Amino acid sequence: MFALSWRNIGRYGLKADVDGFTLLELLVTIAVLALLSVLAAPLFASYYSNCCLKAVMWEIAGMVREAKQSALGERYYAIAFDPGRGTVSLLSGRGPDGEWNTPDDEKVRVLRLGDKGGGLAFGYGDYGPIPTYAETDDGITFPNNNTLICNPDLTGNAGTVYIRSRHGGALAMTMNSRDFGYILRRWNGSAWERM
Numbered sequence: 001m002f003a004l005s006w007r008n009i010g011r012y013g014l015k016a017d018v019d020g021f022t023l024l025e026l027l028v029t030i031a032v033l034a035l036l037s038v039l040a041a042p043l044f045a046s047y048y049s050n051c052c053l054k055a056v057m058w059e060i061a062g063m064v065r066e067a068k069q070s071a072l073g074e075r076y077y078a079i080a081f082d083p084g085r086g087t088v089s090l091l092s093g094r095g096p097d098g099e100w101n102t103p104d105d106e107k108v109r110v111l112r113l114g115d116k117g118g119g120l121a122f123g124y125g126d127y128g129p130i131p132t133y134a135e136t137d138d139g140i141t142f143p144n145n146n147t148l149i150c151n152p153d154l155t156g157n158a159g160t161v162y163i164r165s166r167h168g169g170a171l172a173m174t175m176n177s178r179d180f181g182y183i184l185r186r187w188n189g190s191a192w193e194r195m
Helices: 023-073
Strands: 004-008 014-018 077-082 087-093 106-112 120-122 147-150 159-165 170-175 182-187 192-194
Touching (some): 023 087, 023 120
Antiparallel strands (some): 004 014, 120 159, 159 170
């Protein structure tokens, strides 16, 4: 705030007294705000990416539960991972070609990693796979064309899917073949740890 007052200074006319910021004070304030913005932006981006990563992994876990429940009706269900399109699909059956994860499959719903924010993609990046687990080029180790299949006996094929963000976070979901359960792991900066 500044206050403006007028006083008579004789033959030179009126002079305004203005209390306010000097140019130096204004420049210092702008510089401090710019510095805080530069420091906060990467932290916010990393936090946002990690939130997106967790949300996607929980959505995939929801698809697994839905496939498991739906398979009780004597029908095969599957989760198809397509690294080329960056999608995860809940499938209620194979199409006429008899193969999983092809365009003619019966899709219940599709999750697109690119729509979820955070720069998400399949793969484990430079972190490498979970120790003693199979390596993969695309971050998906499920057989049958990158498809996790749930049969009516509530068993399925074992494998792992890795999803990473461009800001450094990574999560992995490993399915077992016995009870169709899963384990979630996250990259903690130096190793894979269970969540």
